[in-house]
Amino acid sequence: MRHRETNGREGAEQAGAAALDLNLLRTFLAVYRTGSFTAAARLLGLSQPTVTTQVRTLERQLGRELFERQARGASPVPYADELASRVVGPLDSLATVTGPGGAGENRPPEPVHLAGPNELLTRCVLPDLAPLVDRGVRLRITPGLTEPLLDDLRAGHYDLVIATFRPRGRALAATPLMDEEFVLVASPAWAERVGGPARVAADGPAALHGVPLIAYAEDLPIVRRYWRHVFGRRLVRQAAVTVPDLHAVRAAVVGGAGFTVLPRYLCAADLGSGALVLLHDPADPPINTGFLVQRPGASANPDVDVVRDHLLRAARDW
Helix, strand or coil: CHHHHHHHHHHHHHHHHHCCCHHHHHHHHHHHHHCCHHHHHHHHCCCHHHHHHHHHHHHHHHCCCCEEEECCEEEECHHHHHHHHHHHHHHHHHHHHHCCCCCCCCCCCCCEEEEECHHHHHHHHHHHHHHHHHCCCCEEEEECCHHHHHHHHHCCCCCEEEECCCCCCCCCEEEEEEEEEEEEEECHHHHHHHCHHHHHHHHHHHHHCCCCEEECCCCCHHHHHHHHHHHCCCCCCCCCEECCCHHHHHHHHHCCCCEEEEEHHHHHHHHHHCCCEECCCCCCCCEEEEEEEECCCCCCCHHHHHHHHHHHHHHHHC
């Protein structure tokens, strides 16, 4: 008898799933992709109570909970992952036909909203995206720090975010983009005064005693990491200059203000021209992996995939 009841419940669930309202599934997918009832409401042009009601209706029809409500959004349960994988393709395909304007209206795609670290956007991303702009791709670029940018991505404000770390949880899809190598540099004048790379290799941090440190922030996150990884010791000193812009840090060091640690991509041209000198060349330099992050599933805007694929190819040369 119990076996029959189980089979009957499964059959009812399958029959119910076949007759589910497409609007409920669209709302579910919006919450799944944004990780938030509020963000999904904004994306769909609905009120937040309407989105909540629709998801609860779908949960009642399926007989399963889909999301765990949390202080900062909604986390999908494993069954929601399975449901999303089944409906995302058909719903996205349907949206290309039934979306705003329909298939017969020749409307240009919406702009692609891309965000990431200011220095990487300026030095690498924007120059490499120039050919896409020439082909008609529209871009909206926002610089910022990874944590708030990921929060805004979940809320639907961006299509793609370049993150300095892999986001936690299943609500966002992250693809490794590039490895960022950090290098210890100074102007030629300071390099000569300290005895050059040979002295730093022999004496370690002691060779830089008395040389002003130029840093991104008061807590010296980049330089501290370099000290710990390369020299195996804690950094004990204060910065002579702090400025929350690595372009400005680089400019100060090129001008002769002192030494610093920079991403190699940001100062490769200066190292090549001699405007900066590499003070140390360890066998195992500090590396940080950057990720290209987006919400799971296909975007209704085809240019999002165009930009994503272009960046993944271009980043091989960064």
